[in-house]
Amino acid sequence: MIKEVSNMWKARTWMKTNVPFLYSWHAYVGFELGLFEAFKRPVRVGDVADAYQLETDLLEQWVEVGLSLKHLKRDAKGRVQIARAWKLPGSKKDSPSSGDLLKEMMELHIPSLLSYPELMTEKKRHHFDxxxxxxxxxxxxxxxxxxxxxxxxxxxxxxxxxxxxxxxxxxxxxxxxxxxxxxxxxxxxxxxxxxxxxxxxxxxxxxxxxxxxxxxxxxxxxxxxxxxxxxxxxxxxxxxxxxxxxxxxxxxxxxxxxxxxxxxxxxxxxxxxxxxxxxxxxxxxxxxxxxxxxxxxxxxxxxxxxxxxxxxxxxxxxxxxxxxxxxxxxxx
Ligand SMILES: C[S@@+](CC[C@H](N)C(=O)[O-])C[C@H]1O[C@@H](n2cnc3c(N)ncnc32)[C@H](O)[C@@H]1O
Missing domain, CATH: 3.40.50.150 (Vaccinia Virus protein VP39)
Incomplete structure (x- = not known):
């Protein structure tokens, strides 16, 4: 029983430790697809999905996460808009921006770090392109x-x-x-x-x-x-x-x-x-x-x-x- 409780506590702690990752992931996806531009003014999610030719359910889910992180807000008419714009990465047009750093972290650093078990067991390295x-x-x-x-x-x-x-x-x-x-x-x-x-x-x-x-x-x-x-x-x-x-x-x-x-x-x-x-x-x-x-x-x-x-x-x-x-x- 003690072991089970301890495991539950540890799992809870690791989940909490991982919350900041959600902010980075959400900002990365938004930067990569230009979504913070798309939601600059109040707009319906379906309209953005159509205009950007995106899969609606996944976009809805990204919006849900954004609302929970307060990257986005929804008005009484159900339209969504960015919140706390000062914190979000700018558009790709304004590069270099904090979005480029997110891109490097998400596309290069995180995948490389996640490959440690494979690299260690197979005794090999990647080649930087x-x-x-x-x-x-x-x-x-x-x-x-x-x-x-x-x-x-x-x-x-x-x-x-x-x-x-x-x-x-x-x-x-x-x-x-x-x-x-x-x-x-x-x-x-x-x-x-x-x-x-x-x-x-x-x-x-x-x-x-x-x-x-x-x-x-x-x-x-x-x-x-x-x-x-x-x-x-x-x-x-x-x-x-x-x-x-x-x-x-x-x-x-x-x-x-x-x-x-x-x-x-x-x-x-x-x-x-x-x-x-x-x-x-x-x-x-x-x-x-x-x-x-x-x-x-x-x-x-x-x-x-x-x-x-x-x-x-x-x-x-x-x-x-x-x-x-x-x-x-x-x-x-
Ligand atoms: C991390 S970037 C730094 C760019 C810049 N020095 C700065 O600090 O903002 C390193 C740059 O060095 C270049 N580089 C790497 N090896 C090089 C080499 N042997 N000769 C010339 N450039 C090289 C890379 O292509 C890359 O653009």
Whole structure:
């Protein structure tokens, strides 16, 4: 009897623990199908089902969940409308938005984490399809820009930077912001993903001081050295065994006293361990993505590759996300 009661309590606790998932699921479905746009004004569910060609019963059920979560409200005439719009993801047209992050979590992170039992028993990993997911991942990274940009901009001013290399520049968000503030600084972005590089090229067309190179950084030979190299949200693409070699090459293309900044979640950091361990668990399900570094690992590599490392500065404390600055002190 005691065991049964205990089981019931545990089950109840796990069910309660899972409630936040319902909010994310509901918001994801709404974002993916544009339903928050559809219900922007009071409207009948059947009309939305017709207009969007959706299965009515499932849409009704999604609406029921939305009403219980207070994402939606129903008026006296039975019409449904969004509630608490400030909390809901925007439309896909306004991308990047919090909806892109939901999409990445729901379509990539959760399925990967759920495959742990299979991966462990079959001793295998998935392969990360950069062509397929590259653009979603590049979009979600840009959400960090808002918090990280002022730290990067401060470095540009402090170190009198004249040229910047952004490795894995994504859709060139940092480069565009930098170009607006520093039209005289030479800005180069390297991006391996064709679709993402094309978006970056298109977005930077009107900025004369930005050049986008569609290339793998491991194959890239620049025609000059840079005073600032940015490694933003890239290290999980680089095998830890190859990171020392990677930074040795960066040493070769960084000017004397030049700087590098590394943005990454850090393992075993004082803050945000739950988030960084979740990210790490996700990365580790792929044979071509790698664990995020720890502060100790970065310090060790900096020392071996001719850089002096400063203490990592949190960008999102609870997310375990940091920016770490290195300065070149010797050649390797
Ligand atoms: C997570 S995104 C980060 C984008 C941007 N740096 C930011 O922080 O917003 C990482 C980007 O690096 C690119 N990338 C990965 N490996 C690369 C490589 N070897 N050479 C160049 N780009 C690479 C990916 O295609 C992706 O667009």
């Amino acid at each position: 950069s062509e397929k997911h590259g653009s979603t991942v590049a979009k979600t990274s840009t959400l960090l820009e808002l918090l990280a940009f002022h730290l990067i901009n401060r470095n540009v001013k402090k170190h009198h930077v004249s040229s910047i290399l952004d490795i894995g520049c994504g859709e060139a968000g940092y480069l565009i912001k930098l170009s607006k503030k520093h039209p005289d600084v030479k800005l180069t972005g390297i991006e391996i993903n064709r679709e993402v590089a094309e978006s970056a090229e298109k977005a930077t067309r009107d900025y004369e001081n930005i050049q986008i190179v569609h290339e793998d950084i491991h194959q890239y030979t620049p025609d000059q050295n840079y005073s600032y190299v940015m490694v933003n949200n890239l290290l999980h693409y680089i095998d830890p065994d190859k990171r020392e070699h990677f930074f040795s090459r960066l040493n070769e293309i960084t000017e004397d006293q030049g700087i590098i900044t590394i943005i990454s979640p850090l393992q075993k950091a004082k803050h945000g361990q739950q988030f960084s361990s979740a990210f790490n668990s996700f990365f580790m399900t792929f044979d071509n993505l790698y664990p995020i570094p720890s502060e100790e690992e970065l310090n060790l590599i900096a020392e071996k590759t001719g850089f002096r490392s400063e203490k990592p500065v949190p960008i999102i404390r609870e997310g375990g996300w940091f920016i770490t600055k290195w300065q070149k002190v010797s050649s390797v």
